[in-house]
Amino acid sequence: MGKRPLDILNNALGKPVIIKLKGNRSFRGTLDGYDIHMNLVLDNAEELLKDESNNDSVKKLGSVVVRGDNVVYISP
Amino acid sequence: MGKRPLDILNNALGKPVIIKLKGNRSFRGTLDGYDIHMNLVLDNAEELLKDESNNDSVKKLGSVVVRGDNVVYISP
Amino acid sequence: MGKRPLDILNNALGKPVIIKLKGNRSFRGTLDGYDIHMNLVLDNAEELLKDESNNDSVKKLGSVVVRGDNVVYISP
Amino acid sequence: MGKRPLDILNNALGKPVIIKLKGNRSFRGTLDGYDIHMNLVLDNAEELLKDESNNDSVKKLGSVVVRGDNVVYISP
Amino acid sequence: MGKRPLDILNNALGKPVIIKLKGNRSFRGTLDGYDIHMNLVLDNAEELLKDESNNDSVKKLGSVVVRGDNVVYISP
């Protein structure tokens, strides 16, 4: 099976990750934990947003638990 | 696995949380309970709404049980 | 786990509840039963509707069984 | 758990029911059977439709098996 | 439980059925098989279509295997 997807998450613990969710939401933060459903714990999380003028902005969220079924991809 | 997502919820019991649901709904309240499906119990819950003029408003809901499959993220 | 979500439903048996479903449907009625899927039994149920002029109206449904996967939240 | 949702369906066997499905479809008919997935058997089933002038019309379907994951609610 | 939904399908084997799928697709054909997921085998299957002028047309498909999670209802 090559590298297992959850092992890649394990290697990314404590490191910055980009998370893309369904509905085109993007977050970045430090991966602090996960489980077999790909539920994720992010620390110092920020949601990456576009404002009305299509400029990038950032919404600071602190610690978040993301429910795994929303995840499209995780990029360590 | 680092910090387990459900442990983070456990640590947040009795504390204020922000909940983002699919369909862009937002709630805040005190996390009073949860289960392995991420079904949640919120006390003093409020739904955070935009009115027609895009101003913020709040709808007080008291106690609510949120079905877990609606959850995008929970921010303690 | 604090208060378990299904225990909250159990405490609400025989009492009035508001149910919000996916697709922005709202019901109120007396919670007469539930199961582990959050399938619900409501008695004296009413669907809360907006008419064309955005006025509130009510559709009386009597007894209904709601399939749990439609539920967003239940407010006792 | 109060009245169990499937017990309510059992009590409705042989009686007329209204079924609301996702996508705003409505059926009425005699409930002739069900299973634990809320798959349903309706006899003398009719789909309740709006024509182009928003008038009610009815499409007779006879016997139908409805897959349970489409169900929003069942009203005996 | 009255008549079980899968028993109704069993009784319909070898007989013509109408199948309505999510996304408003309709098929007719001879029900040649099914399984517990409501995956279906249709023989002499035809998809029932509307052309641009809203006239009915038919697309002959021969034998088809329909994945059960698409099914809204089956009418024997």
Added chain:
Amino acid sequence: MGKRPLDILNNALGKPVIIKLKGNRSFRGTLDGYDIHMNLVLDNAEELLKDESNNDSVKKLGSVVVRGDNVVYISP
């Protein structure tokens, strides 16, 4: 249960099939394998497309693994 859906797929191994996916995607190719989730292996696969002028075109994909939950129907 009549002919089982997966047996029909087994009989189609090594033969040309048409696959219709959710979102109105169509593929044709040689069915080279499948599993119980209806995950499929197609060889010499082509996606059948409409260009801007609504003319048919074809995109050659070679070998593809299709995830079963996308499948609407398979026509051998």
Added chain:
Amino acid sequence: MGKRPLDILNNALGKPVIIKLKGNRSFRGTLDGYDIHMNLVLDNAEELLKDESNNDSVKKLGSVVVRGDNVVYISP
């Protein structure tokens, strides 16, 4: 069952693949791992995008873990 879908993925380990996701997202990269849910590990991954003028562009992502339920097809 012919060639099993996951065996095809196994044969593609270390080789370039194209991944099509729901919502019409496309990625290419080296398949570095997978699991039974079709969660995937891609190395040197790139998302294939259209810019406003409908020209192709590429967003380099490095290593990504894709959650399997987003996958439409994988082409080795």
